[in-house]
Amino acid sequence: MIYFIGNSFCRLCQSSRDALVKELTICSKGLACRGLLLVKHGASARLPGESNVVFHDGSTAILECIYDDEEMDLHARVYKNRPDVNSILHVKSPMIYAATKDGMIDTVHAEATLVLSDIVLTEDNSPSNISRAAVGEPLRPIRIIICKDEVYSIGACIHESRAFMEIMDEWARVKAISNALGGARYPITLERLRSVGSRYVRAIKFGGRLARL
16 A cells, blocks of 8 residues: 655745754754754755755854764755655654663554654664665655664655654653553554555645655
């Protein structure tokens, strides 16, 4: 089965440069309100098809053409390897680190399993390694990369990358609670994900890019 996932064009953040800067600032502040600590220059976005990237430094948005530090270089490498990506968010999350430190991604959260698809766990957060890890497959694009307490969310627009990050955060909270209660009693199976209801949820969650379950 092939389902549509991802925004082909976001009218909120991709209609103009000003809209891009505004929404990047709003989404960056929104992540902070959830307790997700944005690293320096950890939020970036670009208009589809453009090479110039807007970075957020935690308080204001800045336009950069020359990538003069490692964080900017990391984003630039991912954009080069993933022309379908127009937004990257990079945060520190103790909750996600605690939930993934055993190296397992349990299917305890239906939306995370349906939408995020493959999640990469890595011990190396160098720009070259993250850019390689971000490639994925054409029908199973990587959306989340985790390195210890650092999380990278990759999306077709700012709002998609923010949604992926928030879904990952919710998954971590569900896993933490299930662990406290003795573990998941009813893990989500592939058969349940292929049910008619799950197909409908997956089809309407996002629209635009293709992905395979």
